[in-house]
Every structure is written in structure tokens, then in C-alpha cells.
Amino acid sequence: MLLDSAGLSWSESWSRIRCLGLSSEFPEEEVVVPGLRVLVTGATGLLGRAVCREFQNNGWLVIGTGYKRARPRLLRCDLTDEDAVRGLLHEYKPDVIVHCAAERRPDVVERHTEAAVNLNVHATSTLAKEAAACGAFFLYISTDYVFDGRNPPYGEDDSPNPLNVYGRSKLEGERETLRHCPGAVVLRVPVLFGEVESVTESAVTSLWLKVQEATESCTLDHCQQRFPTDARDVAAVCRKLSERARQDPSIRGIFHFSAKEQMTKYEMAVAIAQAFNLPSNHLIPLTEQPAASALRPVNSRLNCSRLELLNLSVEPRPFTSAITDCLWPFTPDKRWRQTVFH
Template sequence: MSCAGAELRINFSPGRVQLVQEEVLVPAQRVLVTGATGLLGRAVCREFQNAGWLVIGTGFRRARPRLLRCDLTDEDAVRGLLQEYTPDVIVHCAAERRPDVVERHTEAAVNLNVHATSTLAKEAATCGALLIYISSDYVFDGRNPPYGEDDSPNPLNVYGRSKLEGERETLRHCPGAVVLRVPVLFGEVESVMESAVTSLWTKVETTESCTLDHCQQRFPTDTRDVAAVCRKLSERARQDPSIRGLFHFSGKEQMTKYEMAVSIAQAFNLPSHHLIPLTEQPAAAAALRPINSQLNCSRLELLDLSVTPRPFGTAVTDALWPFTPDKRWRQTVFH
């Protein structure tokens, strides 16, 4: 794939000098997106594609047409993939990101979150690609927010530890890489259960009383905004090698699950009196969560990438409107 540019050429002929404009084909920049079937991966693919990049998306169990099937835990498969497609940028979205699942299936999660990341970092360094590794605010314990990039991580659960190890492997094998820490994400979903944020819709649309956590402070962030940061960081870092290492990006609104659910109800003009705030930490979860792992994003803001987080109410409406009763038929068209 290539895109057209223009080049000025001087044509010398007897008795005159002529300025001629010729069309020149410039190869499109290539981005490899791992986890392209997932919540963030889909948004990243769309963002880069809309900006004219050649997008190579990978998946594994959920691989679909136009995506490459690749087991990221297979070192030979990863090496062959990068040698064949020679990406300029790799955005590594693939991960087991459900903390309770990581607690129960630790070995498989560590293979993906740590070992596969290590392989990608080695191969990215070998082929000269910029690697962007998506990490998590759960590398912090939540006791002393907000957290800057230089603050000491202290994850409370296996998921957080696996993401921290993934960061270390990334920067150890590929010193020019970018690590982007983000909080809980939501966006265009194939099922409301795909995100911890949009899954609240099942509580909102029912009229049965239900309790929702009102302790843990979260900063829900739209995947479209994260995708825009990834693209703009890619474009800037490829021009300026000093852009490397740790960065934070987050939504600005601090909300508990209860507050998010009430906001969703308000956005769709639905009642919220059946939603009951739970002000004590539930003991049912397998993995401990930080109370408040707010990220200080000032380092990224200094780059002036012009990505302002969308307001929660607007963004969550965009994500959930296909699941409202009078719009469900549209899922067959748009999803």
C-alpha cells in the first residue's frame, strides 16, 4: 500500500528552464496491533487506519477475517510475523486484563502478559520498530495518589504484578519503547459485558434493587482517546527518539461504580433509585483492588498531543446506545 505525495523537479531544455510537479508514491507507515479483536485493539486499529496507516491486526482465539491469527506466546510465530510484515510501530494491546481471572489462571496470564511481551520487545528492538506497551494503573497500590511515572509501583494483585513485569521486560529489551499506563477502559463494545464500565448497564436497566461499590475510585477512560494518544505518540516518537519510557493517560472524572451507574441512568433518562451505594469493600472478589490509583498525566500533557478526554456522560452514551431497547435492531447493522 502506498500514498501519493508530490515532488518538484526542474526540467532543463534548450533555451528554457521548466518547473514540473510529479506524483511520487510514498510507502504507507505500517502498524502492528496485537489484541486487535479486543476492546482497545479495535479502537487502535480504527484510529491508525483513519489516519492513513497500513494496519496489521492480530488475534488468536477470536481472530476473524482481515486479521492475522498469531499465538503471541509462540516465539517463532512472533519472530516470523515481524520479519514478514516489518512494522514501523507495534501497539501491544493483547493481555489478560481481568484481575480475578488472572488470580485463577496465573500461568496462562503470565505467559501472555509477561513472556509474550518480552518476545515482542526483543523482536521490536531487532527490527527497529517503535513498541508501545499498554500497561495499567494497577501497578500502584492506591494508597497515595495521584501517581507520577517516577513513583514506585507496588501492585496489590497478580494482574498488577504481571503488567509491571511486562513493563520491565519491555524497557529491558527495547530501551526506545513507550509504556503507556491507563486506567479502566470502555468504548464501543460487542457485548456490554466486555468492559467493567459498560457492564453496569445490566444494573441500570433493571428495576430490581442492587448494590454497587462506592469505595474504589476509578477514572473511566474512552478507548478512542487512548487510541488517539497511541497514534500521536507513534508519529511524534518516530521523529524524536527522546520520547520513550513511561507515560500516563487517563480520563479526568473520578467515579465509583455506583456513581458511574447513576451517570449512565441520567444519560438515558432512566431511574436510579434502585441502585444502592455499598460503602464497605466487598470480600467476594478474588483479587484485591487499589482504592484510588489516580494517574498524574503531566508528562504526557507536556507533549501537547491535543487529546482531551471525552466527558464520561457523552462517551458512555456513544458506547451504550445500541443496547437500549429501541435501538437493539441497529446492532445487526453497526456491530
């Protein structure tokens, strides 16, 4: 029997499907919303939480899965357990599956390759097979790291050439997705940030710690070009793709979505400092490739015209306003927001 993390059987908790515990904006009373059903894997993560919110706010019945970090009202499921995944989809019968769960830290993937491949490739393969079997639309989140960064911008039909194990695992996940579920969508996105529970949850928001170290100089990469993208915007694209694909079977294959502002980590940190009126002269640009266990592409800019031509994109939030939204809860005195915004 499938149990959620509160110990309820799935049949007992079905009528109370919703994403609880993801943020304080959700009310504590039970809510039943008529509509289509979406299953979101990795619902405890940065993107998963944003996807759950986006779908729920637009009338979908939402259930999120987690494993080590599963919370009340989230379904605990080991995605590397084929029987558990099969049972989950058989009992829930989702109309849409948004597969956000992944090991997305390149250096961690280099050190723990087997576990990462089990999640990024094998679990994706199982989900794609079962999605096809139950007739669910399957949306797989992939990465710009499938490209080597030598000849940007990259369109959906350009040949991938990942530089690290993370990129290779996500590319293999793409191939498994489209092999087992031909009607699926692969959505490639760049580095993400958003409403975080800890600033270390995203490589972008973690720069807040460097910005605050004003008493000591701090070197930051000023070589690798990135396109930091708000998870809320990605979530909106996921919903639009899902809604359109249910009406139009030609919505399938690979799509790209990215914000348009090109920034290095150094430039992101300076922008963060300026947004909060903090000093940035302790931040030192490093113009050589930083040492890391995993190689990164220098510039893997994505061409997003396919999504835009189909009117399935959204206008990305400007970096400064979006990062301010995300980091203000971590300021020493949060009351400044009431003055600025109210």
C-alpha cells in the same frame, strides 16, 4: 508460512492490509493506503479495535492480530509462541507495534495465573526483543493497577506496588519491555470503555445490565475511585506517541493517560441511568470493599502531566456523552438516537 484467518499467505494478503470485520463502518471493498505500517496485537479487543481504527483513519497501513477470536483479514498468531512472533515481524516488518493484547481481568488472572503470565509477561518480552531487532517502535499498554492506590495521584517516576497478580504481571511486562527495547514507550491507562460488541466487554459498560434491573435492588461499589476512560482517546494518544517517537528519540519510557472524572461504580451506574432517563433508585451504594478474589487499589489516579507538557495528550471525552455513544445500540429502541442527534 504465515496465514491470515482467511487462509491467505501473508505475501498474498499484504497488498490488502486493513482492519476488516472490526465494525460495520469499514467498507467491504479492498483499500490500499500508502504509509507507515503498524501492527496491533489484541485487535479483536476493546482497545485494539479502537487503535486499528485510529491509525487507519490517519493513513497508516494497519494489520491486527488475534488468536481465539481472530476474524477474516486479521492475522491469527499465538503471541506466546516465540517462533510465530519472530516469523510475523520478520515477514511484515512493521514500523510500529502497539501491544494491546493482555489478560486484563484481575479475578481471572488470580485463577489462571500461568496462562496470564505467559501472555502479560513472556509474550511481551518476546515482542520487545523482536521489535528491537527489527527496529520497530514498540508501545506497550499497561495499567494504573501497578500502584497500590494509597497515595494518589501517581506520576511516572513514583514507585509501583501492585496489590494483585494482574498488576504484578503488567509491571513485569513493563520491565521486560524497557529492558529489551530501551526506546519503547509504556503507556499506563485506567479502566477503559468504548464501542463494545457486548456490554460485558468492559467493566464500565457492564453496568448497563445493573441499571436495567430496575425491579430489584442492586448494590454497587461506592468505595474504589475510578477514572473511566474512552478507548478512542487512548487510541489517539497511541497514534500521537507513535508519530512523534519516529521523529524524536527522546519520546521513550513511561507515560500516563487518563480521563479526569473520578467516579465509583455506583456513580458510573447512576450517570448511565440519568443519561438514558432511567430510574436509579434501585442502585444501592456499597461503602465497604467488595469481596473479590483480587484486591484492587482504592484510588490509583494517574498524573498525566508528562504527556500534556509534550502536547501528546488529548482532551478526554466527557463520561456522559461518551457512555451514551457506547450504549445506545443496546437500548430496546435504538430509534431515539435519530431523534436526538439528527
